[in-house]
Amino acid sequence: xxxxxxxxxxxxxxxxxxxxxxxxxxxxxxxxxxxxxxxxxxxxxxxxxxxxxxxxxxxxxxxxxxxxxxxxxxxxxxxxxxxxxxxxxxxxxxxxxxxxxxxxxxxxxxxxxxxxxxxxxxxxxxxxxxxxxxxxxxxxxxxxxxxxxxxxxxxxxxxxxxxxxxxxxxxxx
Amino acid sequence: xxxxxxxxxxxxxxxxxxxxxxxxxxxxxxxxxxxxxxxxxxxxxxxxxxxxxxxxxxxxxxxxxxxxxxxxxxxxxxxxxxxxxxxxxxxxxxxxxxxxxxxxxxxxxxxxxxxxxxxxxxxxxxxxxxxxxxxxxxxxxxxxxxxxxxxxxxxxxxxxxxxxxxxxxxxxxxxxxxxxxxxxxxxxxxxxxxxxxxxxxxxxxxxxxxxxxxxxxxxxxxxxxxxxxxxxxxxxxxxxxxxxxxxxxxxxxxxxxx
Numbered sequence: 001x002x003x004x005x006x007x008x009x010x011x012x013x014x015x016x017x018x019x020x021x022x023x024x025x026x027x028x029x030x031x032x033x034x035x036x037x038x039x040x041x042x043x044x045x046x047x048x049x050x051x052x053x054x055x056x057x058x059x060x061x062x063x064x065x066x067x068x069x070x071x072x073x074x075x076x077x078x079x080x081x082x083x084x085x086x087x088x089x090x091x092x093x094x095x096x097x098x099x100x101x102x103x104x105x106x107x108x109x110x111x112x113x114x115x116x117x118x119x120x121x122x123x124x125x126x127x128x129x130x131x132x133x134x135x136x137x138x139x140x141x142x143x144x145x146x147x148x149x150x151x152x153x154x155x156x157x158x159x160x161x162x163x164x165x166x167x168x169x170x171x172x173x
Numbered sequence: 174x175x176x177x178x179x180x181x182x183x184x185x186x187x188x189x190x191x192x193x194x195x196x197x198x199x200x201x202x203x204x205x206x207x208x209x210x211x212x213x214x215x216x217x218x219x220x221x222x223x224x225x226x227x228x229x230x231x232x233x234x235x236x237x238x239x240x241x242x243x244x245x246x247x248x249x250x251x252x253x254x255x256x257x258x259x260x261x262x263x264x265x266x267x268x269x270x271x272x273x274x275x276x277x278x279x280x281x282x283x284x285x286x287x288x289x290x291x292x293x294x295x296x297x298x299x300x301x302x303x304x305x306x307x308x309x310x311x312x313x314x315x316x317x318x319x320x321x322x323x324x325x326x327x328x329x330x331x332x333x334x335x336x337x338x339x340x341x342x343x344x345x346x347x348x349x350x351x352x353x354x355x356x357x358x359x360x361x362x363x364x365x366x367x368x369x370x371x372x373x374x375x376x377x378x379x380x381x382x383x384x385x386x387x388x389x390x391x392x393x394x395x396x397x398x399x400x401x402x403x404x405x406x407x408x409x410x411x412x413x414x415x416x417x418x419x420x421x422x423x424x425x426x427x428x429x430x431x
Contacts, residue, residue, distance in 0.1 A: 014177060100312055101283075103309060103325070104374040107372065109362060109363070113368070146379055148288060148334075
C-alpha cells in the first residue's frame, strides 16, 4: 500500500508536501485566514482602483511582472502553483492545487483518520485545512461554491491581473 | 432511504419480457434504467459491486454478474479501484447490458481527461448504460502502477456538472452541441467517516447541486457517526433531493476488521 513517495503528482515540479507539524507558512496562512482575508480585500480594492491605469499601460506588458510578483508572494504564503484562476477565497485560504489530486471542490473520501492526506501520509490534507480556514473567515461560506474545471491554458498567468481585467470589463484574451 | 416520490410509474418487474430491451421512457425520469425507477417509486434499492476481472474473457464478467441475477437493481462496474489495473468499466458495462443486466458505470477522474470522459459517457449511453457514478478515484500511489501519471483533469463534482450538462443541455463542456444527449441517472459517492467530518454533509450538498441524483456511501460500520451525518443531511434538506444508498459489506477477514 504505502509505495515510496513520488513527487510526480505535484505540479509544477519540485514541490514536496510539507511534513506534518512543520511550521510551513501555508499552514500559518490558514490559521490566520481572517486576517489575510481582510488584507486581500484591501489589496483587491487597490487592484480594482488601479485597473483603468493598467488597461492604459496594456495587459500584455503587465502580465510577466505581475505573474512574477504573484508567484513570489503567493508561492511563499500559500505554496501557490500559479493555476491562473485563483480560488483561495473560496477554499479557506488553503491552496487546493497542493492536493495531489488537484481537487478544487472538496476533500476526497480517502482522508486519513488523523486528517492527513491519503497519498502523502505525512501531509495534512489541504481540504481539512481549507475547512478550518473557512470557519475563521468572514466569507467562509464561499466554500460551498462549485469551482468549474480548470482552464489549463491559464497556468502560469497572473490571477490578480485577471481580477483587474474583469473589473474593467476586459475579459481575457 | 424513505423518500416518498409520486409512484405513478409501473414497476420495473412488470414491464417487458426481454430483459435486454430498454425500459420505456417515463416523464420526470432522466434515464430508462431500473435503478431510477425503483428509487423513484420509493422502494428500497440494492446495488452491488462487481470486481472486474484481469482477463480478456467476457465469460468471467458474466459469471460474476450471474451471482447477482434477480437480486440487485444495479451492478457497479468499478473503474480501476484502488488504482489497480483491471478490465475497463465501459467494457464491463457494455458486456453487462448485452446480457440484460443494469450496470452502474463508475467513472474515476484519475485516468482520463475531459475529452476521454465525455467520449466514454456518450459511448456507454449508446451501449445502454443508464447509471453513472462519478468518483474522484484513488491516487496512483495506492496501486500497482505507482509510477503512472495521475490525470485528475476534473474532480468528482465538476465531472457531475459536465455529464449533467451533456444530458440536460445537450452540450459538451466546450459548448459544442450533441445530436442526442445521454439519458443517464447520475450518482456520486460519499464517505461520511473521513475528516473533515463537519464538511462532509456540505460536500454532499455540493455534489447534489452539481447533479448527483443518488449517492452510494462507503461501507458503514460506525452507526452513531452515520446517524449524525444523516441527521445533518436531513436538516439541510438533502434527503429530499437525492437518494442515499448506504454501503454495507462483509469483512473479508479478522485482519480487515482490525
